Amino acid sequence: MALALLAACNSQPAETKEQAGRPQATDPKTNPATACYRYANQGDTVTLNLIHVNDDVTTGTLMYRLKEKDANTGTLQGSVKGDLFVGNYTFxxxxxxxxxxxxxxxxxxxxIEGYGExxxxxxxxxxxxxxxxxxGSSIILEKVACN
Incomplete structure (x- = not known):
């Protein structure tokens, strides 16, 4: 009987129904920040979703749907230095x-997307x-809520 009391005192309390429905706190180090950007004008759409993983790596997705051009969608991997994101777009x-x-x-x-040789x-x-x-592109991707 003493063994049963000792086990009961050392066990974790059961989760209540109230706790089960409550969102759990997340550690910002393991929950990367996501930012989404979009351009839409006269049938052209460009979306950029960036996920900041750590100081050296940013990943995400990029999609181009431009009138009279082939659409393409793919993934990004690169880094942000100051106000510049540079990465590889695989699509x-x-x-x-x-x-x-x-x-x-x-x-x-x-x-704003950069162009060059x-x-x-x-x-x-x-x-x-x-x-x-x-x-100097006229396509400016404005920040939007992520879906």
């Missing part, structure tokens, strides 16, 4: 898997010089 378009480097500059609550390196397109990119 499928017309059944072909491709990779190209992308760059987005954060301005306020928006991102590219070269092919190991089967992927890469910017020749990140420092000379042009961010």
């Amino acid at each position: 499928t378009s017309e059944g072909t898997l491709s990779t190209r480097q992308v760059a987005f500059k954060k301005t306020g609550n928006a991102f 590219s070269i092919e390196e190991n089967g992927a397109m890469k910017f020749k010089n990140i420092d000379s990119l042009n961010f």
